Amino acid sequence: MSGKIPRTSNKMQYESKSDATAGLSSSAEPLTNSGTAGQASSGTLILIEVLRLSILIILYISASLPLRAADSPxxxxxxxxAEAQRIAVMDKAKNAVVAVFDSEGKGGGSGVVISPDGFALTNFHVVRPCGAGMKCGMADGKIYDAVVVGLDPTGDVALIKLFGRDDFPAAELGDSDRAQRGDWVFAMGNPFLLATNLQPTxxxxxxxxTHRYQPPAGTLLEYTDCLxxxxxxxPGNSGGPLFDAQGRLIGINGRCSFxxxxxxxxxxxxxxxxxxIKNFLGDLRSGRIVDHATLGARVADSEGRVTVAEILEPSDAFRRGLRFDDELTAFAGRNIGTPNAFKNILGIFPKAWRVPLSFRREGKQYNILVRLAGLHGREELLKNTSGPVPEELPPDSKPKRGREEKPAPGEPPQPPKMKLPMPGGMKSKSELPDIVKRHFEEKRGFANYYFNRLEQKRLWNAWNGRLNLEKQNGPWLLSGELAGGGxxxxxxADDGISLKLPAAEQKWNPGDELGASLLPPGSGGLFPALHLWRRLAVEGFARFGEVYYLGTAPLPGREGLVDVLVGSHKGVDCRFYFDPxxxxxxxxxxxxxxxxxxxEIYFSQFREIGGRDLPGKLEIRFxxxxxxxxxxxxxxxxxKAVGEKGGAGP
Amino acid sequence: MKENDCKLVIANCKLQNERIQPGCHAHACRGHVGNYEKSPLSRASAGRGAASVNRFRRSFCNLKFAITNLQFICLLLILAIFSVCSATASADVYADVLPKIVKIYGAGGFRGMEPYQSGMLISPEGHILTVFSYVLDTDYITVVLADGRKFEAKLLGADPRLEIAVLKIGAADLPHFELSKATTGRAAESVLAFSNLFNVAIGDEPASVQHGIISALAKLEARQGVYETPYRGPVYVLDAKTNNPGAAGGALVNRRGELLGMLGKELKNALNSTYLNYALPIAEMRESIAAIEAGKMVSRPDGDAKNKPRRALALDALGVALVPDVLERTPPYVEQVRVGSPAEKSGVRPDDLIVLLGDRLVQSCKFLRADLEYIDYRDPVKLTLLRGQELIEVTLQAEEKR
Known part of the structure; x- marks a missing residue:
């Protein structure tokens, strides 16, 4: 968008944006050249005075023509x-940029605010040594307290929340898929922790x-589909924003090839x-330590095709029909040409999302919807998230020279990659500020459980407000038509389900393990599912069992993302999808x-029945x-009287 | 770190009556960072930035005076149209240049010795221009085209003075740079550097592109490790950090996509030991490339034992002793020259590097000895020696009586 002016010192020369100009003389030429340039300039000015508008336009057309730019002094x-515009864009953009320091002010990085209530993005490797709280300097010259909200160790992203304002300047989120090679961009942040006056560099x-793949260190800090x-x-730019020429946030700077x-x-x-990050934002707001995904299959390049080299039988991809040696052709709507392209796409999705996958076998094309499994086991992720960041080199180590290296012929030829250093020590032991304490709740598996409770509360209030079924312990009696007629x-009810059909009647009771009896046959467990639906509405999130807010995910047949709540009760897990x-x-x-x-039960055709907003239709899939x-x-x-036991249904 | 000397220069250029803001051009100073370090010639010019800035402000103020608001709006409209046009042209440059950039894989693999570099197609039938380096020091050179196709490449030949090489792959109708159409860049010209630095791109992923300007056209004064580079001719000094691992062999083009030069190997400034960012001008390489393509400076064709003479030429007969052949590919440096020998009479000196035997490229001591087996002891032999940065040609004839 905006151009740049290379200007030699001994002669005034400008070029139009995006084009180099012929006729520029070498900077090494003697000063006398600039004398001529000066004369030409005054001559042109006289011309402007006399011939006014028409000449001016011609002059400027010629000045804008790439080849002629240098003709005009x-x-x-x-x-x-372009320069004025760029200054204006940067002047606005800088307001949302954050200099992140640990609570002792020793280490730090950068970040960017993305909402007026103070949610900000930065790198996981910046936040990790800070612990629960950090100090955030902004261009207004103030330092704000902030608390960790969510962590994505694999993607090297962290969400934090700043306190002290409800009108923080926030960066507008752009569309990084529209970024093209050659686009002008600018980074802002706190390189070398220079921003002692809190003005970003x-x-x-x-x-x-675009769509670069940078392999992980172990299983963490994997940069997929990056810019x-x-x-x-x-170093110090880590976590800071990369803006496009219009000042829209298109990326979070995090690593370099050194x-x-x-x-x-x-x-x-x-x-x-x-x-x-947009895909992960809902999960990050849940206060969790979020995980990336795996297909449950390893792919390999076989003569220009990407094929399945290995597949786990318990994986969803296997159950959906993917087999060894199948050729993957498209994933999440993008074509796959190399294993890197596959990893790029896989890396941008959180665990548990369902993503379309196309593959080819014996000339026939198959399209499936795959449920992605977690990249890490729960314990594995937690273990990796504490302890020191895996760095190839400690920050203070000297760069090595080729000739000093010992040969390591077995090593794959990978360029050395390093994460930006995090100066400063590990988790600060100093006392957290009150505001941070009030917004922080430690819980295993969570970066900050406080925010999970917040999201649970939001979902429950919205849902229960429509249903008003809490503590209505009496049996629910539903009647209507089956899709097939009848x-x-x-x-x-609490103690079981009965379904009366024209030809038959089925009864089910929960027992100790809900998964033990998946009736009716072929449904995959419609009765336990219905039981849990009622339980969630009647008992509420608090008494349902173990419940947490997962984040956001897509739902088949629906645009956009929806809120997801996970609940466990009597040995089964349940995911509840809510309209946000x-x-x-x-x-x-x-x-x-x-x-x-x-x-799977899909609820639709909502309408009011007896003062409650209820679904008019239930579709069941397995x-x-x-x-x-x-x-x-x-x-x-x-x-019924509370506590009365009785047969379910009429 | 040394690349950031810009700050100092900016501090010297006082922009009067103006608050410097982020986003404001600092190019007046920026162009000279490279020069300041690298070229004594342009060192003096660094201080002149301030003067030219002031001059520019004066003329700009005069101009502003002349323009009325109405005119200004008209101008903006016209300029808007032009800017749209030029933006599109720029996007075409990437589409035009990227298919001509190739990824080259060969020897290496230890840290600091990356087994990859870049190259550019210079003919439709698969001639590739790249740098002559250890990466090519193998019989298995692999070239990956921008579309992901993979080829085994043959080293056609190399110029050890310029340290450039030409490879050939068996393909046809390839997008390529027309060397005859390559042009010359000038200082302050805006340029783009295309390469597969750090091997970021694999398979059909597009090479990386960086932007910058030519800081100066200056003579190369550089070293590689402890050795001074043989080439001391003009290079484009760039203000962008283009010469990273794997970038050597990449293309430097202007904003119209016209080829200007080839990114060189990683070198350090001989004066201050900072890494250089530079490109060899195509004009400097033309003759050499033509010679390689014409079959000179070629690597050894497959030997045919039948053609061996009954008595072959031996180095000893010329009065030359090479350095001990201890490595897989020991560079054929002259260790000693026998007093009174043909070599001494022709001016061969210890420490000369034998780079060509006749028209053939000599890559190692073994190579030289093997090649000599094809030369009859009675025939005169032409050697090309590299002494410092100079190429010296000598013709030797073995002493008859032995």
Missing amino acids: VPDKSVLE ATYGIISG QTDASIN EKRGRVSVGVGYAISINQ AYNLAL AAGRLLALEMFPDNESDPC GDEPFGALTVNDFRIEQ
Whole structure:
């Protein structure tokens, strides 16, 4: 968008944006040249006075023509305009940039505020040594207290929240998939922790490459689908924003290719794409330590095709039909040409998302929807998240020279990659400020459970407000039509379910293990699923069992992301999908164990029945097939004395 | 760290009556960072930035005076149209240049010796221009084209003075740079550098691109390790950090996509030991490339034992002793010259590096000895020696009586 003015010192020369100009003379030429330039300039000015508008336009057309720019001794207006625009863009952008320091002010990095209430993005490797609280300096000259919210160790992203304002200047999120090689971009942040006056440093460059893959250190800090830029990214820039020329946030700067030249920018920096972060933002707001995904299959390059080299049988991909040697052709709507391209796509999705996958076998194309498993086991992720950051080199170690190296022929030829250093020590032991203490709650598996409770509360209030079923212990009596024809009567109660069909009646009771009896046959466990639906509404999140807010995920057949709540009760796990705007329960998945498909219930056609906002239709799916559907014509709660035991249903 | 000397220079250029803001051009100073370090010639010019800035401000103020608001709006409209046009042209440059950049894989693999470099296609049938380095020091050179196709490449030949090489792959109709159309860059010209630095891109992933300007066209004064480089001719000194591991062999183009030069090997400034960012101008390489393509400076063709003479030439007969052959590929340095020998009479000196035997490239002591087996002891032999940065040609004839 904006151009740049290379200007030699001994002669005034300008070029129009995006084009080099012929006719520029070498900077090594003697000073006398500038004398001529000066004369030409005054001559042109006289001309302008006399011939006014028409001549001016011609002059400026010629000045804007790439080949002729140097002919004009006056500065190209477009260049000055571009400069003015860039200054304006940077002036605005800087307001959302954060200098992150640990609570002792020893180490730090950068960050960027993305919402007026103070949520800010930075790197996991910046936040990790800070512990629960950090200090954030902004361009307004103030230092704000902040608390950790969510961590993504694999993607090297952290979400923090600043306190002290409800009108923080926030960066506008851009679309990193639209960033193109050659686009002008700028990075802002706190390189070398220079920002002692809290004014961020700006570095300017272009996008050098898009959709880059940078392998992880172990299983953490894997940069997938990232942006490569030649804007200087130095130690301390970590966690800071990469803006496009319009000042929209397109990435979070996090790592560089370093080598012999030491730990300073060599024109090769990488930013985590904002589109990846958008996928994770809901999960990060949950206060969890979030995980990335795996397909449960390893892919390999076989003569230009990406094929399945290995696949785990308990994986969802296997159950959906993916087999050894199948050729992967598209993933999440993007074509796959190399294993890196596959890893790039896989890396931008959180665990538990369902993503479309296309593959080819014997000339036939298959399209499936794959449920992604977690990259790490729960314990593994927790173990990796505490303790020192895996760095190839400690920050103070000297760069090594080639000739001093010992040969290591077995090593794969990988360019050495390093994370930006985090000066300062480990978790600060100093006392947390009160505001941080009030917004921090430690819980295993969570970066900050306080925010999970907040999200649970939000979901519950919205949902229960529509249903008002809490503590209505009487059996639910539903009746209506089956999709295949015929009436039904369904009774849901604490102690069991009965379903009356025209031809038969089925009864189910929960027992000690809900997964033990997955009735009706072929449904994958519709009865336990319905039981849990009622339990969540009647008992509330607090008494349901173990419940936590997972974050956001897509739901098949629906645009955008929805809120996800996870609940466990009597040996089964359940995911509840809520409409983020309306607070309705849209779907429920009941997983009897880790290696089986869930029973899925989709709720739709909401309408008011007896003062309650209830679904008019329930669709049930299991595996790849729909199991059935039923409409709800009537919904009643049988009022019984509290504690009375009785047969469920009429 | 030394690359950041810009700050100092900026501090010297006082922009009067103006608060410097982020985003404001600092190029007046920026262009000279490279020069200041690298070229004594341009050292003096660094201080002149301030003067030119002031001059520019004066003329700009005069100009502003002349423009009315209405005119200003008209101008903006026209300029907007032009800026849209030039932005599109720029996007085409990437689409045009990237298919011509190749990834080259060969020997190396220890840290500090990356087994990869970059190259550019210079003919439709697969001639590739790159740097002559240890990466090519193997019989198995692999070239990956921008579209992901993989080829075994043959080293056609190399110029040890310029340290450039030409490879050939068996392909046709390839996008390529037309060397005859390559142009010359000037100081302050805005340029783009394309390369596969750090081997960031693999397979069909596009090479990296960096932007910068030519700081100066200056003579190279550099060293590689402790050795001074043989080439001391003009190079484009760049203000961008282009010469990273794997970048050597990449293309430097102007903003119209016209080829200007080739990114060179990683070298350090001989004066201050900072890493250099530079490119060899195509004009400097043309003759050499033509010679390699014409079959000179070629690597050894496959030997045919039948053609061996009954009595072959021996180095001893010329009066030359090489350094001990201890490595897989020991560079053929002259260790001793026998007094009164043909070598001494022709001016061969200890420490000369034998780079060509006749028109053939000599890559090692073994190579030289093997090649001599094809030369009859009675025939005169032409040697090309590298002494310092100079190439010296000598013709020797073995002493008859032995």
